[in-house]
Protein backbone atom coordinates (compact mmCIF):
# COMPACT_ATOMS: atom_id res chain seq x y z
CA UNK A 1 0.00 0.00 0.00
CA UNK A 2 1.25 3.48 -0.84
CA UNK A 3 0.92 6.51 1.43
CA UNK A 4 1.04 10.12 0.15
CA UNK A 5 1.40 13.32 2.14
CA UNK A 6 1.93 16.96 1.16
CA UNK A 7 2.97 20.09 3.07
CA UNK A 8 2.78 23.73 1.97
CA UNK A 9 5.43 26.39 1.40
CA UNK A 10 5.34 29.72 3.23
CA UNK A 11 5.54 33.47 3.04
CA UNK A 12 6.38 35.45 6.18
CA UNK A 13 4.38 38.56 5.35
CA UNK A 14 5.41 40.51 8.44
CA UNK A 15 7.66 39.81 11.41
CA UNK A 16 10.98 39.02 9.70
CA UNK A 17 13.85 39.10 12.28
CA UNK A 18 11.45 39.91 15.15
CA UNK A 19 10.12 36.37 15.01
CA UNK A 20 13.57 35.08 16.05
CA UNK A 21 12.76 36.42 19.52
CA UNK A 22 9.91 34.82 21.45
CA UNK A 23 8.62 38.21 22.63
CA UNK A 24 7.55 39.09 19.07
CA UNK A 25 5.32 37.48 16.47
CA UNK A 26 5.18 36.88 12.73
CA UNK A 27 2.30 36.54 10.28
CA UNK A 28 3.00 33.58 8.01
CA UNK A 29 0.78 32.31 5.23
CA UNK A 30 0.94 28.75 3.99
CA UNK A 31 1.01 28.55 0.18
CA UNK A 32 -0.71 26.37 -2.37
CA UNK A 33 2.74 25.24 -3.63
CA UNK A 34 3.32 21.92 -1.86
CA UNK A 35 5.94 19.23 -1.54
CA UNK A 36 4.55 15.73 -1.83
CA UNK A 37 6.15 12.55 -0.52
CA UNK A 38 4.79 9.17 -1.58
CA UNK A 39 6.01 5.99 0.13
CA UNK A 40 5.56 2.32 -0.70
CA UNK A 41 6.74 -0.51 1.54
CA UNK A 42 8.90 -2.76 -0.62
CA UNK A 43 9.39 -6.50 -0.44
CA UNK A 44 13.19 -6.29 -0.27
CA UNK A 45 14.61 -8.15 2.76
CA UNK A 46 17.35 -5.70 3.65
CA UNK A 47 16.31 -2.73 5.79
CA UNK A 48 16.76 0.13 3.34
CA UNK A 49 14.94 3.26 2.23
CA UNK A 50 15.40 4.47 -1.34
CA UNK A 51 14.40 8.12 -1.85
CA UNK A 52 13.98 9.65 -5.31
CA UNK A 53 13.36 13.21 -6.39
CA UNK A 54 12.74 12.46 -10.08
CA UNK A 55 12.34 16.08 -11.22
CA UNK A 56 16.11 16.47 -10.77
CA UNK A 57 19.14 14.69 -12.21
CA UNK A 58 21.17 12.32 -10.02
CA UNK A 59 18.62 12.66 -7.25
CA UNK A 60 18.35 9.14 -5.80
CA UNK A 61 19.54 8.48 -2.27
CA UNK A 62 19.74 5.00 -0.72
CA UNK A 63 19.96 4.57 3.04
CA UNK A 64 20.58 1.34 4.94
CA UNK A 65 19.01 1.09 8.36
CA UNK A 66 19.84 -0.78 11.54
CA UNK A 67 18.30 -0.47 15.01
CA UNK A 68 20.27 -0.20 18.21
CA UNK A 69 19.48 1.05 21.71
CA UNK A 70 20.89 4.46 20.67
CA UNK A 71 18.37 4.91 17.89
CA UNK A 72 18.25 3.92 14.24
CA UNK A 73 21.52 4.13 12.39
CA UNK A 74 20.98 5.49 8.87
CA UNK A 75 23.85 5.10 6.41
CA UNK A 76 23.89 6.77 2.99
CA UNK A 77 25.06 4.30 0.35
CA UNK A 78 27.19 6.49 -1.90
CA UNK A 79 28.24 5.93 -5.48
CA UNK A 80 30.11 8.10 -7.99
CA UNK A 81 27.13 10.18 -9.09
CA UNK A 82 25.40 10.61 -5.74
CA UNK A 83 25.30 13.73 -3.62
CA UNK A 84 24.15 14.05 -0.02
CA UNK A 85 20.69 15.18 0.93
CA UNK A 86 21.11 16.22 4.55
CA UNK A 87 17.44 17.16 5.01
CA UNK A 88 16.21 13.77 3.80
CA UNK A 89 18.84 11.76 5.69
CA UNK A 90 18.35 13.63 9.00
CA UNK A 91 14.56 13.33 8.79
CA UNK A 92 14.74 9.56 8.27
CA UNK A 93 17.22 9.21 11.16
CA UNK A 94 15.15 11.28 13.59
CA UNK A 95 11.71 9.91 12.73
CA UNK A 96 12.79 6.26 12.83
CA UNK A 97 14.76 6.81 16.06
CA UNK A 98 11.69 8.48 17.54
CA UNK A 99 9.61 5.42 16.63
CA UNK A 100 12.32 3.03 17.92
CA UNK A 101 10.97 0.03 16.01
CA UNK A 102 12.88 -3.22 16.52
CA UNK A 103 12.50 -4.11 12.80
CA UNK A 104 12.15 -1.64 9.94
CA UNK A 105 10.70 -2.83 6.62
CA UNK A 106 12.27 -1.40 3.46
CA UNK A 107 10.46 1.29 1.52
CA UNK A 108 10.70 3.49 -1.56
CA UNK A 109 9.87 7.16 -1.31
CA UNK A 110 9.27 9.65 -4.13
CA UNK A 111 9.43 13.44 -3.65
CA UNK A 112 7.40 15.68 -5.98
CA UNK A 113 7.58 19.47 -5.69
CA UNK A 114 5.11 21.92 -7.22
CA UNK A 115 6.66 24.06 -9.95
CA UNK A 116 6.62 27.37 -8.07
CA UNK A 117 9.46 26.26 -5.77
CA UNK A 118 11.92 26.83 -8.64
CA UNK A 119 12.22 29.66 -11.17
CA UNK A 120 10.92 28.17 -14.41
CA UNK A 121 12.05 29.07 -17.92
CA UNK A 122 9.53 31.13 -19.91
CA UNK A 123 7.44 28.70 -21.89
CA UNK A 124 4.83 29.21 -24.59
CA UNK A 125 2.86 26.16 -23.45
CA UNK A 126 1.66 25.62 -19.87
CA UNK A 127 4.08 23.52 -17.83
CA UNK A 128 2.96 20.08 -16.69
CA UNK A 129 2.49 19.70 -12.94
CA UNK A 130 5.75 18.62 -11.21
CA UNK A 131 7.76 19.62 -14.28
CA UNK A 132 11.17 18.10 -14.88
CA UNK A 133 13.95 20.56 -14.04
CA UNK A 134 16.62 18.59 -15.93
CA UNK A 135 19.37 19.81 -13.55
CA UNK A 136 20.77 18.56 -10.24
CA UNK A 137 18.95 19.88 -7.18
CA UNK A 138 21.97 22.01 -6.27
CA UNK A 139 21.65 23.99 -9.57
CA UNK A 140 17.91 24.67 -9.34
CA UNK A 141 16.99 28.34 -8.80
CA UNK A 142 14.88 28.36 -5.65
CA UNK A 143 12.13 30.94 -5.28
CA UNK A 144 12.37 31.04 -1.47
CA UNK A 145 9.09 29.31 -0.65
CA UNK A 146 10.64 27.19 2.11
CA UNK A 147 11.28 23.95 0.23
CA UNK A 148 13.31 22.37 3.03
CA UNK A 149 10.64 22.98 5.70
CA UNK A 150 7.86 21.68 3.42
CA UNK A 151 9.98 18.66 2.51
CA UNK A 152 10.96 17.80 6.10
CA UNK A 153 7.35 18.16 7.32
CA UNK A 154 5.94 16.14 4.42
CA UNK A 155 8.57 13.39 4.84
CA UNK A 156 8.24 13.29 8.65
CA UNK A 157 4.48 12.79 8.31
CA UNK A 158 4.84 10.27 5.49
CA UNK A 159 7.33 8.20 7.55
CA UNK A 160 5.08 8.35 10.63
CA UNK A 161 2.08 7.26 8.54
CA UNK A 162 4.09 4.46 6.94
CA UNK A 163 5.94 3.11 9.98
CA UNK A 164 3.80 3.90 13.06
CA UNK A 165 2.39 0.71 14.56
CA UNK A 166 -1.14 2.19 14.91
CA UNK A 167 -3.02 4.16 12.23
CA UNK A 168 -3.22 7.91 13.02
CA UNK A 169 -5.46 10.79 11.94
CA UNK A 170 -3.96 14.17 11.04
CA UNK A 171 -7.10 15.79 12.45
CA UNK A 172 -6.00 14.76 15.97
CA UNK A 173 -4.44 17.89 17.53
CA UNK A 174 -1.90 15.96 19.66
CA UNK A 175 -0.67 14.09 16.56
CA UNK A 176 -0.20 17.37 14.63
CA UNK A 177 1.74 18.77 17.59
CA UNK A 178 3.98 15.70 17.55
CA UNK A 179 4.55 16.13 13.79
CA UNK A 180 5.40 19.79 14.41
CA UNK A 181 7.89 19.09 17.19
CA UNK A 182 9.60 16.23 15.35
CA UNK A 183 9.79 18.21 12.08
CA UNK A 184 11.27 21.24 13.92
CA UNK A 185 13.95 19.00 15.50
CA UNK A 186 14.89 17.34 12.18
CA UNK A 187 14.88 20.67 10.30
CA UNK A 188 17.06 22.43 12.89
CA UNK A 189 19.58 19.58 12.98
CA UNK A 190 19.73 19.39 9.17
CA UNK A 191 20.26 23.14 8.75
CA UNK A 192 22.81 23.18 11.55
CA UNK A 193 21.10 25.88 13.60
CA UNK A 194 17.96 26.63 15.57
CA UNK A 195 16.07 29.24 13.47
CA UNK A 196 12.70 30.68 14.46
CA UNK A 197 10.89 27.71 12.89
CA UNK A 198 8.06 29.77 11.33
CA UNK A 199 8.49 27.88 8.05
CA UNK A 200 8.02 24.46 9.66
CA UNK A 201 5.04 25.78 11.67
CA UNK A 202 3.38 26.93 8.41
CA UNK A 203 4.15 23.59 6.75
CA UNK A 204 2.41 21.76 9.61
CA UNK A 205 -0.43 24.08 10.66
CA UNK A 206 -0.83 26.28 7.57
CA UNK A 207 -1.39 30.04 7.87
CA UNK A 208 -0.87 31.35 11.41
CA UNK A 209 0.38 34.09 13.67
CA UNK A 210 3.56 32.48 14.99
CA UNK A 211 5.55 32.86 18.18
CA UNK A 212 8.69 30.78 18.37
CA UNK A 213 9.59 28.02 20.87
CA UNK A 214 12.51 28.33 23.31
CA UNK A 215 15.67 27.17 21.55
CA UNK A 216 16.78 25.45 24.79
CA UNK A 217 14.28 22.63 24.06
CA UNK A 218 16.54 21.47 21.25
CA UNK A 219 19.93 22.60 22.47
CA UNK A 220 19.89 19.98 25.25
CA UNK A 221 19.42 17.02 22.87
CA UNK A 222 22.32 14.56 22.57
CA UNK A 223 23.87 13.88 19.13
CA UNK A 224 22.16 11.23 17.03
CA UNK A 225 23.09 7.64 17.86
CA UNK A 226 24.88 8.44 21.10
CA UNK A 227 23.72 6.95 24.44
CA UNK A 228 20.17 7.97 25.46
CA UNK A 229 19.54 9.61 22.04
CA UNK A 230 16.28 7.79 21.36
CA UNK A 231 14.80 8.33 24.84
CA UNK A 232 15.74 12.00 25.01
CA UNK A 233 14.46 12.65 21.49
CA UNK A 234 11.16 11.04 22.42
CA UNK A 235 10.94 13.04 25.65
CA UNK A 236 11.72 16.34 23.87
CA UNK A 237 9.18 15.70 21.07
CA UNK A 238 6.43 14.56 23.43
CA UNK A 239 6.93 17.55 25.75
CA UNK A 240 4.50 20.47 25.60
CA UNK A 241 6.47 23.24 23.82
CA UNK A 242 6.10 26.95 24.54
CA UNK A 243 5.33 27.70 20.89
CA UNK A 244 2.46 30.05 19.90
CA UNK A 245 0.30 29.15 16.89
CA UNK A 246 -2.82 31.22 16.28
CA UNK A 247 -4.40 29.87 13.12
CA UNK A 248 -5.42 32.53 10.66
CA UNK A 249 -6.52 32.98 7.06
CA UNK A 250 -6.49 35.75 4.52
CA UNK A 251 -9.89 37.46 4.57
CA UNK A 252 -12.38 37.00 1.75
CA UNK A 253 -11.93 39.44 -1.12
CA UNK A 254 -8.12 39.72 -1.01
CA UNK A 255 -5.25 37.39 -1.89
CA UNK A 256 -1.47 37.20 -1.80
CA UNK A 257 0.64 37.21 -4.96
CA UNK A 258 4.33 36.41 -4.74
CA UNK A 259 6.88 37.97 -7.06
CA UNK A 260 10.05 35.98 -7.68
CA UNK A 261 13.08 38.22 -8.11
CA UNK A 262 15.53 35.83 -9.74
CA UNK A 263 18.49 37.32 -7.90
CA UNK A 264 18.91 36.41 -4.23
CA UNK A 265 20.36 37.59 -0.92
CA UNK A 266 22.25 35.69 1.78
CA UNK A 267 19.72 35.30 4.60
CA UNK A 268 22.20 33.96 7.23
CA UNK A 269 24.55 36.94 6.63
CA UNK A 270 21.67 39.43 6.98
CA UNK A 271 20.37 37.77 10.14
CA UNK A 272 23.85 37.87 11.71
CA UNK A 273 24.22 41.59 11.02
CA UNK A 274 20.75 42.55 12.23
CA UNK A 275 21.21 40.57 15.46
CA UNK A 276 24.70 42.08 16.01
CA UNK A 277 23.19 45.58 15.65
CA UNK A 278 20.40 44.68 18.08
CA UNK A 279 22.98 43.48 20.61
CA UNK A 280 25.17 46.57 20.24
CA UNK A 281 22.34 49.14 20.31
CA UNK A 282 20.06 47.47 22.82
CA UNK A 283 17.90 50.45 23.72
CA UNK A 284 17.37 51.99 20.28
CA UNK A 285 16.90 48.59 18.65
CA UNK A 286 14.46 47.54 21.38
CA UNK A 287 12.32 50.61 20.73
CA UNK A 288 12.44 50.02 16.99
CA UNK A 289 11.38 46.37 17.34
CA UNK A 290 8.53 47.30 19.70
CA UNK A 291 7.26 49.84 17.18
CA UNK A 292 7.51 47.30 14.34
CA UNK A 293 5.63 44.74 16.42
CA UNK A 294 2.92 47.35 17.07
CA UNK A 295 2.41 48.13 13.38
CA UNK A 296 2.67 44.44 12.40
CA UNK A 297 -0.04 43.58 14.93
CA UNK A 298 -2.07 46.44 13.50
CA UNK A 299 -2.04 44.77 10.09
CA UNK A 300 -2.88 41.37 11.60
CA UNK A 301 -5.92 42.95 13.33
CA UNK A 302 -7.01 44.83 10.20
CA UNK A 303 -6.85 41.66 8.11
CA UNK A 304 -8.81 39.84 10.81
CA UNK A 305 -11.82 42.12 10.27
CA UNK A 306 -11.40 43.29 6.70
CA UNK A 307 -14.17 44.87 4.70
CA UNK A 308 -14.13 46.85 1.45
CA UNK A 309 -14.25 50.06 3.52
CA UNK A 310 -11.04 49.19 5.40
CA UNK A 311 -8.87 48.64 2.29
CA UNK A 312 -7.45 52.15 2.67
CA UNK A 313 -6.49 51.41 6.28
CA UNK A 314 -4.62 48.30 5.07
CA UNK A 315 -2.81 50.42 2.47
CA UNK A 316 -1.69 52.90 5.17
CA UNK A 317 -0.69 50.14 7.59
CA UNK A 318 1.51 48.42 4.99
CA UNK A 319 3.24 51.74 4.23
CA UNK A 320 3.82 52.23 7.95
CA UNK A 321 5.33 48.74 8.30
CA UNK A 322 7.62 49.37 5.32
CA UNK A 323 8.77 52.71 6.75
CA UNK A 324 9.75 50.94 9.98
CA UNK A 325 11.49 48.11 8.10
CA UNK A 326 13.55 50.60 6.12
CA UNK A 327 14.48 52.41 9.35
CA UNK A 328 15.64 49.11 10.87
CA UNK A 329 17.64 48.37 7.72
CA UNK A 330 19.37 51.76 7.81
CA UNK A 331 20.14 51.47 11.55
CA UNK A 332 21.53 47.94 11.16
CA UNK A 333 23.31 48.70 7.88
CA UNK A 334 21.48 45.85 6.14
CA UNK A 335 19.50 46.31 2.89
CA UNK A 336 16.27 44.74 4.18
CA UNK A 337 14.12 46.77 1.80
CA UNK A 338 16.75 47.79 -0.78
CA UNK A 339 16.14 50.88 -2.93
CA UNK A 340 15.30 48.81 -6.03
CA UNK A 341 12.60 46.96 -4.09
CA UNK A 342 11.26 50.23 -2.66
CA UNK A 343 10.86 51.58 -6.20
CA UNK A 344 9.08 48.41 -7.33
CA UNK A 345 6.74 48.22 -4.31
CA UNK A 346 5.84 51.91 -4.62
CA UNK A 347 5.28 51.69 -8.35
CA UNK A 348 3.00 48.65 -8.05
CA UNK A 349 1.10 50.04 -5.06
CA UNK A 350 0.32 53.32 -6.81
CA UNK A 351 0.21 52.12 -10.44
CA UNK A 352 -1.92 48.98 -10.33
CA UNK A 353 -5.54 49.49 -9.24
CA UNK A 354 -6.65 46.81 -6.79
CA UNK A 355 -3.21 46.37 -5.18
CA UNK A 356 -3.45 47.17 -1.47
CA UNK A 357 0.32 47.07 -0.97
CA UNK A 358 3.46 45.01 -1.09
CA UNK A 359 6.34 44.05 1.19
CA UNK A 360 9.72 42.33 1.08
CA UNK A 361 8.75 39.14 2.92
CA UNK A 362 10.88 37.16 5.41
CA UNK A 363 14.44 38.40 5.67
CA UNK A 364 13.85 40.84 2.79
CA UNK A 365 16.70 41.77 0.47
CA UNK A 366 16.62 40.96 -3.22
CA UNK A 367 14.89 37.54 -3.01
CA UNK A 368 11.19 38.18 -3.40
CA UNK A 369 8.26 40.54 -3.03
CA UNK A 370 4.75 39.77 -1.81
CA UNK A 371 1.61 41.74 -2.64
CA UNK A 372 -1.80 41.86 -1.02
CA UNK A 373 -4.30 42.51 -3.78
CA UNK A 374 -8.02 42.36 -4.48
CA UNK A 375 -8.94 38.79 -5.30
CA UNK A 376 -10.16 39.22 -8.86
CA UNK A 377 -8.82 38.22 -12.27
CA UNK A 378 -8.62 41.83 -13.45
CA UNK A 379 -6.20 42.81 -10.68
CA UNK A 380 -4.07 39.65 -11.07
CA UNK A 381 -3.77 40.25 -14.83
CA UNK A 382 -2.94 43.93 -14.36
CA UNK A 383 -0.25 43.05 -11.78
CA UNK A 384 1.30 40.39 -14.04
CA UNK A 385 1.36 42.82 -16.98
CA UNK A 386 2.93 45.53 -14.83
CA UNK A 387 5.65 43.17 -13.57
CA UNK A 388 6.40 41.88 -17.07
CA UNK A 389 7.31 45.42 -18.12
CA UNK A 390 9.32 46.23 -14.98
CA UNK A 391 13.13 45.99 -15.25
CA UNK A 392 13.14 43.69 -18.33
CA UNK A 393 10.74 41.25 -16.65
CA UNK A 394 13.18 40.31 -13.86
CA UNK A 395 10.30 39.95 -11.40
CA UNK A 396 7.90 37.12 -12.19
CA UNK A 397 4.50 36.68 -10.56
CA UNK A 398 4.22 33.13 -9.24
CA UNK A 399 1.00 31.14 -9.66
CA UNK A 400 0.91 30.11 -6.01
CA UNK A 401 -1.42 31.82 -3.55
CA UNK A 402 -1.99 31.71 0.20
CA UNK A 403 -3.69 28.63 1.57
CA UNK A 404 -5.00 28.00 5.04
CA UNK A 405 -4.37 24.27 5.30
CA UNK A 406 -1.13 22.72 6.51
CA UNK A 407 0.16 19.17 6.10
CA UNK A 408 -2.37 16.69 4.73
CA UNK A 409 -2.75 13.12 3.51
CA UNK A 410 -3.25 13.02 -0.26
CA UNK A 411 -5.32 10.80 -2.53
CA UNK A 412 -3.16 8.55 -4.74
CA UNK A 413 -5.33 9.06 -7.85
CA UNK A 414 -3.78 12.46 -8.62
CA UNK A 415 -0.35 10.88 -9.28
CA UNK A 416 -1.64 8.38 -11.84
CA UNK A 417 -0.46 10.47 -14.78
CA UNK A 418 3.11 10.50 -13.45
CA UNK A 419 4.12 6.93 -14.25
CA UNK A 420 7.50 8.23 -15.43
CA UNK A 421 8.17 9.40 -11.86
CA UNK A 422 6.70 6.68 -9.66
CA UNK A 423 5.05 3.28 -9.57
CA UNK A 424 2.03 3.07 -7.27
CA UNK A 425 0.74 0.03 -5.44
Ligand SMILES: Nc1ncnc2c1ncn2[C@@H]1O[C@H](COP(=O)(O)OP(=O)(O)OP(=O)(O)O)[C@@H](O)[C@H]1O
Nearest residue numbers: 053085086087111113142144145146147148149151
Ligand atom coordinates in the same frame (compact mmCIF):
# COMPACT_ATOMS: atom_id res chain seq x y z
N1 LIG B 1 12.37 18.64 -4.37
C1 LIG B 1 13.30 18.28 -3.47
N2 LIG B 1 13.81 17.04 -3.47
C2 LIG B 1 14.74 16.67 -2.56
N3 LIG B 1 15.24 17.47 -1.64
C3 LIG B 1 14.79 18.74 -1.59
C4 LIG B 1 13.79 19.20 -2.50
N4 LIG B 1 13.54 20.50 -2.22
C5 LIG B 1 14.33 20.84 -1.17
N5 LIG B 1 15.09 19.79 -0.79
C6 LIG B 1 16.08 19.79 0.31
O1 LIG B 1 16.07 21.09 0.89
C7 LIG B 1 17.33 21.75 0.67
C8 LIG B 1 17.11 23.24 0.37
O2 LIG B 1 16.94 23.88 1.57
P1 LIG B 1 17.20 25.44 1.80
O3 LIG B 1 16.94 25.71 3.25
O4 LIG B 1 18.49 25.80 1.18
O5 LIG B 1 16.10 26.07 0.88
P2 LIG B 1 14.66 26.62 1.16
O6 LIG B 1 14.09 25.92 2.35
O7 LIG B 1 13.88 26.51 -0.12
O8 LIG B 1 15.01 28.12 1.47
P3 LIG B 1 14.07 29.35 1.88
O9 LIG B 1 13.75 29.18 3.34
O10 LIG B 1 14.91 30.54 1.56
O11 LIG B 1 12.85 29.26 1.07
C9 LIG B 1 17.96 20.99 -0.49
O12 LIG B 1 19.36 21.07 -0.45
C10 LIG B 1 17.48 19.57 -0.23
O13 LIG B 1 18.24 18.95 0.79
Ligand SMILES: C[C@@](O)(CCOP(=O)(O)O)CC(=O)O
Nearest residue numbers: 016017195196197362363364
Ligand atom coordinates in the same frame (compact mmCIF):
# COMPACT_ATOMS: atom_id res chain seq x y z
C1 LIG C 1 15.00 36.59 9.18
C2 LIG C 1 14.02 35.50 9.59
O1 LIG C 1 13.21 36.00 10.66
C3 LIG C 1 13.05 35.19 8.45
C4 LIG C 1 13.67 34.58 7.21
O2 LIG C 1 12.62 34.33 6.29
P1 LIG C 1 12.86 33.87 4.78
O3 LIG C 1 13.67 32.58 4.82
O4 LIG C 1 13.54 35.00 4.09
O5 LIG C 1 11.45 33.65 4.25
C5 LIG C 1 14.79 34.27 10.05
C6 LIG C 1 13.94 33.23 10.79
O6 LIG C 1 12.85 33.57 11.27
O7 LIG C 1 14.39 32.07 10.92
